Amino acid sequence: MADAPQTTSRVVGEDWYGRDLSRVEHRRVAFVDVDMTEVTGTGAVFEDCTFAGVRFNASVHVEAAFANCTFRRCSFFDARFERCKLVGSSFDGCALGALAVEGGNWALVRMRGADLRSARFTGTRLREADLTNAVLTGGSVRDADLSEAWLQGADLTGADLRGTELAGIDPTTVQLRGAIVLIPQAVTLAEALGVEVRVE
Numbered sequence: 491m492a493d494a495p496q497t498t499s500r501v502v503g504e505d506w507y508g509r510d511l512s513r514v515e516h517r518r519v520a521f522v523d524v525d526m527t528e529v530t531g532t533g534a535v536f537e538d539c540t541f542a543g544v545r546f547n548a549s550v551h552v553e554a555a556f557a558n559c560t561f562r563r564c565s566f567f568d569a570r571f572e573r574c575k576l577v578g579s580s581f582d583g584c585a586l587g588a589l590a591v592e593g594g595n596w597a598l599v600r601m602r603g604a605d606l607r608s609a610r611f612t613g614t615r616l617r618e619a620d621l622t623n624a625v626l627t628g629g630s631v632r633d634a635d636l637s638e639a640w641l642q643g644a645d646l647t648g649a650d651l652r653g654t655e656l657a658g659i660d661p662t663t664v665q666l667r668g669a670i671v672l673i674p675q676a677v678t679l680a681e682a683l684g685v686e687v688r689v690e
Contacts, residue, residue, distance in 0.1 A: 494560040495538035511554075651675065 497520040504524050511531030516539055523543040534554040541559065547567045551574050558578040565585040573593040580600035589609040596611075600620040610630040617635050623643040633653035641664050648668040654675070661679050671679070677687050 494540045494562075495558055497538070497540055511551075 495518065498518045500520045500522060501524055502522045506524055506526045506529055508528045508530075509526070511529050511534040513533050514531070515535040517535075517537045518539065519536075520540045521542070521544050524541075525545050526549055527545050527547045529546070529549045530551075531554065532552040534551065536554075536556045536559055538557070539559045541561045541564050544561070544564045546569045547565055548569065549566075550570045550572070552572045553574065554571070555575040556579050557575060559576070559580075561579065561581045561584050563583045564581075566587075566589050567585060568588045568590075570590045571592070571594060574591075575595045576599055577595055578598045579596075581604055582602075584604065586601075586604055586606055587608050589606070591609070591611045591614050593613045595615045596619060597615050597617045598619065599616065601624055602620055603623045604621070604625070606624055606626045606629050608629065609626070610632075611634050612630070612632050614631075614634045616631070616639055618638045618640075619636070620640040621644050622640050624641075625645045626649045627645050628648045630650040631654050632650055635655045636659065637655045638658045641659055643663065645665040646669050647665050648670075650670045652670055652672050652675075656671075656675055656678050659679075659682065661682050666679070680687050
């Protein structure tokens with residue numbers, strides 16, 4: 491588990507249900523047991539914050555930044571992130587059912603062992619993300635960048651990976667049975683296995 495950033499203030503047990511977070515800025519704040527269900531907003535900034543037991547269910551975040559933040563035991567059911575930046579953030583013991591991520595930069599995000607079976611990532615930069623032992627069975631990671639991502643022990647059974655950059659992935663360390671890929675991706679995976687691919 492990554493060390494959480496040092497915080498300088500706390501918000502505990504508050505009800506932020508349905509609040510508009512557009513353009514708000516919070517740095518080094520610890521949010522504990524806060525209800526952020528159905529919050530919305532564009533351009534919010536959270537830097538070096540920690541979230542413990544926070545409910546983000548059905549929330550919508552557009553062009554927001556959650557940089558180097560730590561999420562522990564948070565719920566993101568049906569939450570949506572559009573063109574957001576979560577570089578360096580970590581998720582530990584979070585409920586991520588029906589999470590939808592459109593675009594954005596999630597490089598270096600740590601989601602070790604995360605249950606992402608119903609999550610959808612589209613056009614998202616996940617370069618060097620730590621998805622060790624993550625479960626993406628039947629999930630969707632389309633037109634994304636998974637290059638140099640840590641996927642050892644990850645289960646991608648039946649996942650839709652069409653258009654996603656898979657360079658650097660070792661197919662011997664992940665479950666790929668039934669995963670959906672395009673022909674160029676199939677060639678990349680075959681070459682990673684040492685297969686010599688020829689056109690005839």
